[in-house]
Amino acid sequence: MSMPVRIDDTLYEMARAQAHAERRTIAGQIEFWAMIGKASLDNPDLPVDFVRELLIARAEGPTLATPFVPEGRRD
Template structure:
């Protein structure tokens, strides 16, 4: 269920620009930022870029994943 939330005009404009670049809605962009932030706070030992990339990869699902092949097992 969506809830209206007041945010700073500057934050809204930043979200709008980023949402357009990443093909999300503005609300979707703000939700993504919130999930990244919450996950980063829950895992302070992980770099923020790693957290973001992990969340993006999980959203893409296994069909776009490249299988992991350990070194020495490659043909």
């Protein structure tokens, strides 16, 4: 469901620029920032960059994942 929301013009312009760079819609960029913010608040011990990369990896799904191979078990 979409809901109109008023935001500051400066935030909108920042979201527009970042959305263009990351190939997202402006709404999608703001939603992404909101998810990072919520996840960071829910997990204050984790660095924000880690949270961001985790959300990106989860969105990519398992098809782009590299299997984990513990050291010493390379056959």
